[in-house]
Amino acid sequence: MPLDYGSRNAKHKNKAARPDPDSSRSSTSRYLFPVAIGVLLAAVAGIGWFLFSPAPAPVKPIPASTPVATPAKSQPVVASNPATMVDEQQCQGCHSEQVKDWQGSHHQLAMQAANAETVLGDFNNVTFKAEKETTRFSRRDGGFWVNTPGIDGKNADFKVAYTFGIAPLQQYLIEVGEGRLQALGVAWDSQKHRWFHLYPGQGVNFKNPLHWSKPSQNANFMCVECHTTGFKRNFEADSNSFNSQWNSLGVGCQACHGPASNHVQWTAQKTDLIHHGFDVNLKDKNATVEIETCARCHARRAPLDDGFTVGKRLMDDYLPSVLTRELYELDGKIKDEVFEHGSFLQSKMFDKGVRCSNCHNPHSTELKAPGNAVCLQCHNSAGKTSVEGVDGKGLQAKNYDSSEHTRHTMGQPGSQCVDCHMPGKFYMGNDFRHDHSFSIPNPERAQKLGTPDACLTCHEGKAGDKITAQFKLWGTSSAAQAPRYDESLWLIRNGQPGAADALYAQLQRSNLPAIQRATLLAELPLYPSEQALKLATQDLRHTDPQVRESAVRAISAFLPSAERAPLLAPLLGDPVKAVRIVAARDLLGASRNTGLGAAQANWNAAIAEYEAVQQSLLERAEANLNLAMLYQASGRTAEVEGLLRSALQRDPDFYPALVTLVQWLEGNGQVAEAQKLLGDSLKQHPDAALLQHTQGLSLIRAGKTTEAMAPLKKAAELEPQNAQYGYVLAVALHESGKVDEACALLEGLLKVQPANRNARLSLIQWYLDSGQEPKAQVLLQGWKKMNMGDPALK
Numbered sequence: 001m002p003l004d005y006g007s008r009n010a011k012h013k014n015k016a017a018r019p020d021p022d023s024s025r026s027s028t029s030r031y032l033f034p035v036a037i038g039v040l041l042a043a044v045a046g047i048g049w050f051l052f053s054p055a056p057a058p059v060k061p062i063p064a065s066t067p068v069a070t071p072a073k074s075q076p077v078v079a080s081n082p083a084t085m086v087d088e089q090q091c092q093g094c095h096s097e098q099v100k101d102w103q104g105s106h107h108q109l110a111m112q113a114a115n116a117e118t119v120l121g122d123f124n125n126v127t128f129k130a131e132k133e134t135t136r137f138s139r140r141d142g143g144f145w146v147n148t149p150g151i152d153g154k155n156a157d158f159k160v161a162y163t164f165g166i167a168p169l170q171q172y173l174i175e176v177g178e179g180r181l182q183a184l185g186v187a188w189d190s191q192k193h194r195w196f197h198l199y200p201g202q203g204v205n206f207k208n209p210l211h212w213s214k215p216s217q218n219a220n221f222m223c224v225e226c227h228t229t230g231f232k233r234n235f236e237a238d239s240n241s242f243n244s245q246w247n248s249l250g251v252g253c254q255a256c257h258g259p260a261s262n263h264v265q266w267t268a269q270k271t272d273l274i275h276h277g278f279d280v281n282l283k284d285k286n287a288t289v290e291i292e293t294c295a296r297c298h299a300r301r302a303p304l305d306d307g308f309t310v311g312k313r314l315m316d317d318y319l320p321s322v323l324t325r326e327l328y329e330l331d332g333k334i335k336d337e338v339f340e341h342g343s344f345l346q347s348k349m350f351d352k353g354v355r356c357s358n359c360h361n362p363h364s365t366e367l368k369a370p371g372n373a374v375c376l377q378c379h380n381s382a383g384k385t386s387v388e389g390v391d392g393k394g395l396q397a398k399n400y401d402s403s404e405h406t407r408h409t410m411g412q413p414g415s416q417c418v419d420c421h422m423p424g425k426f427y428m429g430n431d432f433r434h435d436h437s438f439s440i441p442n443p444e445r446a447q448k449l450g451t452p453d454a455c456l457t458c459h460e461g462k463a464g465d466k467i468t469a470q471f472k473l474w475g476t477s478s479a480a481q482a483p484r485y486d487e488s489l490w491l492i493r494n495g496q497p498g499a500a501d502a503l504y505a506q507l508q509r510s511n512l513p514a515i516q517r518a519t520l521l522a523e524l525p526l527y528p529s530e531q532a533l534k535l536a537t538q539d540l541r542h543t544d545p546q547v548r549e550s551a552v553r554a555i556s557a558f559l560p561s562a563e564r565a566p567l568l569a570p571l572l573g574d575p576v577k578a579v580r581i582v583a584a585r586d587l588l589g590a591s592r593n594t595g596l597g598a599a600q601a602n603w604n605a606a607i608a609e610y611e612a613v614q615q616s617l618l619e620r621a622e623a624n625l626n627l628a629m630l631y632q633a634s635g636r637t638a639e640v641e642g643l644l645r646s647a648l649q650r651d652p653d654f655y656p657a658l659v660t661l662v663q664w665l666e667g668n669g670q671v672a673e674a675q676k677l678l679g680d681s682l683k684q685h686p687d688a689a690l691l692q693h694t695q696g697l698s699l700i701r702a703g704k705t706t707e708a709m710a711p712l713k714k715a716a717e718l719e720p721q722n723a724q725y726g727y728v729l730a731v732a733l734h735e736s737g738k739v740d741e742a743c744a745l746l747e748g749l750l751k752v753q754p755a756n757r758n759a760r761l762s763l764i765q766w767y768l769d770s771g772q773e774p775k776a777q778v779l780l781q782g783w784k785k786m787n788m789g790d791p792a793l794k
Contacts, residue, residue, distance in 0.1 A: 083259035083277065085230045085247040090264055095253070101363035106166065107251035111173075111227035114144050114160040120170045121188035121195070128186055128195040132205040135186050137195070146174065146184060151213035153206040162249075164219075164227060166190060168430045171198075173219050174212070179242030181219040185212040189430055196429050215651045220244050221619060225307065226297035229255040233306050235619040240649065242619070256282065256293055256362070258310030279311030282362075285389060287355040291341070294356045295320065299341035300327060304577060306616050315545045315578035322550060323519040325493065331451045331486035332516065333435045337427045344436040345515040352391040354378075372401045375417040407474070414458065423454040443468040449490050482509075485516050492523050495754025500527040500787035507535045514544035521550035525557035526755045529789030533558050537567055545576040552582045561589030565596060572602035581610040588633050621647040621654035628660065640664060655681075655690045662694060666701065674698070689718035693725050696732070705736055716745075723753050731762065739770055750779075754786070761792055 092099045102108050112118040123137040123144045134155075135148040144160040161181060164171035170188045173181045185198050197204070204210045211217070220242045225231045230247030247254065254260050263277030282290045292314040295301070301318040308317035320341065321327055327336045332346045344350050359374050360367060367374050378385040383397030399405065400417070408414030420441050422434040446453030447468065459467040488502035504527075506512060506520055521539060524532050536558065539551035552571060555564050564586065571583035584606035590596060591603050611630060617623035624647035631639045641664060647657035658681055665674035678698060682691050696712035699705070712732055716725040726749045734742035746763040750756060760783055767776035784793060 081262070083263070083279065084261045085254055085259045086261050086264055088229065088248045088252040088254065091253045091260065094267065098253075098363045101361055102253075105363065106365045107255075107363070109166045110164070110251050111224065111249045112163045113249065114163050114172070118163045119144050119160070119172075120163070120166065120190050121172070122193070126195065128197075130186065130197045131201075131203050135195075144172075146172070146186075148184075148186070148212075149206050150176075151206060151211075160184075164223065168432075169196075169428060173223075176213070178240065179220070179244060181224065181242075181244070182212050183217045183219045183223060185210065185217065187429065191430065198428055200429070209653055214653070215621070218619075221617075225303075227251065229253075230259075231307060233619070235306075235617075237618040237646075240619075251297075279309075282357075287350075287353050287389065290355045290357060291344075291350070294362075295341040298339045300336075300338040303617065304581075304613050313545060313576050315549070315576045317577075319549075319578050320546065322522055322546070323515060324522075329451045330449050330489055330493070331439065331446075332437050333423070333439065333452055334425060334433070340433075340436045342515060346513045347436065347438045349438055351511075351513070352393075353389050354387070355389075358387050358390065372417050376401060379417075420454045423452060423457060441471075443471050445487070449486055451486065485512070489520070489523075492520075492526070492755075495526075495756075495786055497782075497785035499755065500529065500532075500789065503527055504531055504535060507539070514542070514547050517542070518544075518546045518550035521547065521554045524554045526757065527787045528558055528757075528791060529787060530791075531789055540567060540571060545574070545579050548574065548576075548579045549582050552579065552586060556586040561587060562594055565590040565594075565599075569596055569599035569602070572596075572599055572606045577609060580606040581613060584610050585630075588630070592634060618646070619650060621651035621657050624650060625654075625657045625660060628657075632664075653685070655685075655688055659690060659694045662698065666698065671702075687718055689715040689722065689725060692718065693728070697728070700732065705732065708732065709736070721752075723749060723756050723759065727756070727759055727762075730759070734762075734766060739766060742766065743770075754782070757790075757792070 109118075121137065121144075123139050125136065125138045127134060127136045129135075133149050135146060138145050138147070146158045146160060147155055148158065150156050150158070158174045158176065160172045161175040162173040164173055164183065168189065168191045170190050172184045172187075174184055176182055185204060186195055187198055188194075189196055199210050202208070202210065206213060208214070209216050216222070220233050220235070224244065224246070225233075228246035228249055229252040230245075232245050234243040234245060235241075236243060257263075258278050258280055260277065266277045280289060280293060282293060284290070293310075295314050296308055296318065299314075299318070299320050301314075301320040304315075304317050304319060314320065321338070323332050323342065323346075327338050328342065329335050332343060334343055347354075356362065358368075358377070369377075377387050378390060378392065378395060379398070379400045381397055381399050383392075383395045385392035385395060401410075403410055403415070406415045406420070408419075413419060418434055421438050422436065423439075423441075424432050424434040426432050441454040443453050443455040443459075443464065445451075446456055455467050455471060456464045483502060483505060485506060488506045490496070491499045491502045503520060503523060507517065507524075512520075517539065521536060524536055533555075536551050536554040539547050540555070542548050542551065548571065552568055555567055558564075559567075568583045568587055571579055572587070574580045574583070584603055587596065587603055588607065591600065591607070596603050611627065614623040614627045614630070618627075624643045628640045628643035628647070631637065631643065641661070644657055644661040644664060647654060648661065651657075658677070662674045662678045665671070665677070675698065678691065678695055682688070682695060685691060692711040693715035696708040696710075696715065699708035699711070709729075709732065712725070712729040716722075716729045719725055726745060730742045730745040730749070733739075733745065743763060743766055746759045746766075749759045750763065753759070760779055764776045764779050764783075767773065767779070780793075783790065787793075
């Protein structure tokens with residue numbers, strides 16, 4: 001799961017020579033300037049909240065003024081009592097055809113009790129040696145056992161409780177006490193019949209966060225929900241234990257269709273009500289209903305509760321990721337393990353109403369037709385689609401299943417549609433997964449942007465150069481085209497001339513996929529201007545909840561809490577939970593300081609939802625930290641320290657909580673305890689950049705600036721990609737009189753992050769202060785080319 005750590009804004013105190021930020025009348029400039037080291041060091045944390053958690057039974061919102069496209073639901077005829085789960089066996093009598101497809105499928109066998117019939121791996125006293133650990137697999141007393149280092153680093157015997165998956169690999173879940181199920185890091189390759197480690201080359205041992213015994217491998221939270229039906233984590237915070245329950249192992253009927261008790265009741269009335277009694281109709285004309293049902297497991301997302309409620313929007317129960325640079329390639333293709341949903345949302349298929357079941361049999365999980373036949377349902381010589389509900393406008397009459405189109409010999413690699421339009425990657429060692437954005441290969445563009453390409457994957461080196469040249473010859477259109485999303489994003493993320501204009505132009509498109517719009521809104525704070533603020537404000541009323549959620553974050557980056565209140569207050573009554581709670585979180589300051597007037601009641605309800613989101617995930621260190629910071633900001637200070645210590649109990653290696661606790665103790669006069677806590681942690685984890693950085697800040701707060709330089713430098717060396725570490729070190733060097741060294745550091749930082757506004761503004765100021773105006777002018781002109789409308793330039 002992605003963890004999103006923001007940083008607090010703090011107003012820049014030092015007045016610049018030229019340009020003068022204080023001369024700008026624009027409110028967007030107020031919170032977008034470098035932080036003076038005194039303010040930076042006085043601020044508590046620098047770890048902000050992350051919306052990685054769940055929420056409560058939703059408080060019924062006051063209807064929002066923003067139009068929202070909510071998928072229609074099937075309307076029950078006789079709604080008596082809330083539907084409950086039934087034994088999956090009850091489905092089989094009437095739905096034999098679907099059950100026949102389902103049996104033996106990846107869905108049915110997603111999770112099974114470990115026994116002689118279900119375990120595929122070799123447990124005949126076999127030893128597997130990884131880089132730093134040795135694991136032995138054996139059988140005893142009718143069970144399957146693993147001898148491997150546990151959380152303390154000592155080898156011990158652990159019994160396998162469940163199998164996870166069947167092909168191309170099978171994992172094993174170990175029950176370690178307190179109801180915890182942990183996913184073993186050594187898996188069985190069911191194709192090559194061998195053991196292998198899921199994280200090769202990373203030197204994983206018991207000290208590593210990826211070790212099977214660590215919270216990141218806790219299956220109760222990370223895995224089981226999508227491998228069972230009717231799963232509840234049931235974490236008990238007081239005992240720090242799980243009492244997890246499920247209705248049935250595997251992905252059964254009710255995992256997608258919802259609880260079936262009312263449906264069973266109605267079928268007994270001998271009426272044809274196949275979809276009645278369910279809170280969701282997966283054959284709804286709105287494809288989003290089905291797609292969001294699948295996305296609950298086939299998306300990279302964070303939970304917003306313990307489980308999900310069938311029939312609600314995806315973002316009532318989860319926060320899906322946008323196309324971040326860590327998860328997706330620049331052109332939107334899959335990079336990290338993101339599953340299918342995010343890439344599919346970018347496709348023309350999604351835009352035309354294609355749904356998962358048009359290509360896949362949802363019960364067997366297999367393609368509905370062999371070879372290219374699935375694609376030929378729409379892409380064919382007739383130029384017409386045979387799929388009901390799909391918009392066929394724009395389809396070309398063409399023989400796609402031919403060498404004239406594929407440029408490859410039929411039956412050979414490259415002749416299948418998926419070869420070129422759905423390139424993929426291996427995950428978990430041997431699991432090949434196809435990208436679902438259905439892109440068109442273009443090796444020339446890929447070479448320019450540094451993105452993966454189907455042609456270049458097969459044709460490498462000189463062969464790749466030849467295919468690129470040939471591809472250009474095949475091109476038929478010479479007409480000028482509007483700037484592409486990926487080309488614009490390359491300018492934006494690399495701080496190139498024209499970056500701001502490219503960003504604004506993309507956000508003004510009416511046909512931009514919503515997930516791409518949400519991604520660009522996340523980039524918007526790098527390029528502030530009146531136009532940027534206007535664009536973000538417009539998207540607060542977008543029909544897609546992911547766009548509205550991203551727009552809230554962009555607005556919050558631009559404006560102080562009091563000024564963002566009129567814009568964000570309507571979102572407190574948004575129909576979708578994820579939008580409501582991010583608006584509530586970002587209006588916390590306004591509510592506490594000045595009140596929100598008529599919107600106060602909605603804020604009270606929404607911030608209660610945000611709090612409940614965190615409460616429902618108290619097994620996670622992150623949620624405990626979020627609650628601590630919420631309570632600190634809202635004046636409930638008596639609860640802060642306990643939550644921070646609970647966070648470290650959940651995960652001793654969760655450094656943000658440790659750092660926040662250190663700063664909390666310092667702020668409450670417990671300096672010696674804070675220093676001991678930080679010192680002990682550094683002895684155990686000397687290569688933790690955040691801890692080194694925190695040590696440096698702590699020493700500066702104690703007036704020991706000279707001693708602080710070593711840990712600040714160490715942090716910047718350990719994580720050179722973290723601009724904050726480099727920037728803070730540069731500011732510290734500058735205020736210590738080492739101007740040349742500070743300037744050199746920021747010069748290097750700007751080479752790799754040209755769009756870093758803090759670094760650019762500080763370096764301009766330092767150049768001007770030291771009489772190096774020509775250098776300042778070069779930086780200034782480069783800034784203007786990136787974003788002429790930046791308020792700092794006025």
